[in-house]
Amino acid sequence: MQLATGAVRQITGASQRQLTYWDATGLLKPSAKDTGHRRYTFPDVVAAKTIIVLRQKGCSLQQIRKAVEHLRKRYPHDAGPDVLASLTLLTDGKTVYMLTDAQQVMDVVSKQTVWWIVNVGKLILEARQAMQTLPLEWVEPVTVRHVAYRLRVTHDADEGGYMVQCVELPGAIEQGETPDEAIENGRVAIDSVLAFLAKRDGAHRTRRMKRSA
16 A cells, blocks of 8 residues: 555654655655655554654654664564564664563663663554544645645545645646546646646736737
């Protein structure tokens, strides 16, 4: 499953600025980019939630980077609820552990050092539940002709497919069978509306010039 940034923001609580910064710095790059758009996988969502928790605990960027790299390499794709319930990520900034047993956690944290502990299993379960209740509408930022616009993406649960409408240019409406297709069609629609407006404004200026001549 591929998720757009709007859906990821709703699931994780991360802001658009945070996702963009994490991508630019390599802290969390979207795994799915097959269509040229920024698309996230479910492990990306779990990593994003982990970053937020570690930031709230006061971890440095270097510590978080190591923890996220460790998590991405050892993400339990097929883990069941029993395993997830005890799945814990620990880091002291130098070493990172992914533990699946409560006794392992106690053995590690009993050492004389400071540990940051994240219940990854809980984050995974929360993310899964959030995905099941995702709203059928979100706003996707796009850039056309070097100008930022917003596309309101709506999923038709009955008929299937997606419709997009530009917030700034309501006349730019399109649809597609997938979010990526709808968003790309939305870009084209925005460009078409801009071209029409430019042509119309040019015609108005020409008529005004003729009347004033």
